[in-house]
Amino acid sequence: MNKNIYIINGCNLNMLGVRETAIYGQSSLCEIERQCRQLCERQNFTSVFFQSNSEADIITKIQEASEKADAIIINPAAFTHTSIGIRDALLLCSMPIIEVHISNIYAREEFRKNSYVSPIATGVISGFGSEGYLLSLAFLEGLLRK
Numbered sequence: 098m099n100k101n102i103y104i105i106n107g108c109n110l111n112m113l114g115v116r117e118t119a120i121y122g123q124s125s126l127c128e129i130e131r132q133c134r135q136l137c138e139r140q141n142f143t144s145v146f147f148q149s150n151s152e153a154d155i156i157t158k159i160q161e162a163s164e165k166a167d168a169i170i171i172n173p174a175a176f177t178h179t180s181i182g183i184r185d186a187l188l189l190c191s192m193p194i195i196e197v198h199i200s201n202i203y204a205r206e207e208f209r210k211n212s213y214v215s216p217i218a219t220g221v222i223s224g225f226g227s228e229g230y231l232l233s234l235a236f237l238e239g240l241l242r243k
């Protein structure tokens with residue numbers, strides 16, 4: 098099953114492993130990328146792993162994914178709660194979209210409970226730590242096989 102998965106990460110996620118480790122854990126984004134690539138290889142998925150602190154760059158990457166991806170896994174980070182631009186870009190995408198959050202955004206501050214992405218996502222994984230990325234890939238394996 099040769100499917101192409103875009104894994105897109107928003108602002109400050111390049112600081113994982115250093116940033117608020119009590120909330121986000123000890124894994125760096127490099128470590129998460131390594132685990133995702135390893136699982137993708139076993140699943141016979143190709144992957145594009147991307148992070149940016151710039152909303153514009155994320156929108157451009159989503160536009161690229163709209164033409165090239167079979168599925169998108171996205172952790173929009175703080176842009177989740179603010180970006181209509183990212184939501185509009187995702188609306189271009191007809192493939193499955195999984196929204197991932199390392200923390201449980203519903204168990205935190207009120208402002209994190211609103212996601213512009215959730216209503217248009219295929220599903221949301223929130224609060225399972227960095228495992229959420231791997232859970233998304235496991236789900237996609239079943240979904241894309243159908």
Ligand code: DQA
Nearest residue numbers: 109172174175198199200209
């Ligand atoms: C996050 C949750 C967001 O509210 C926060 O702004 C992040 C990370 C998460 O993965 O838990 O940067 O998306």
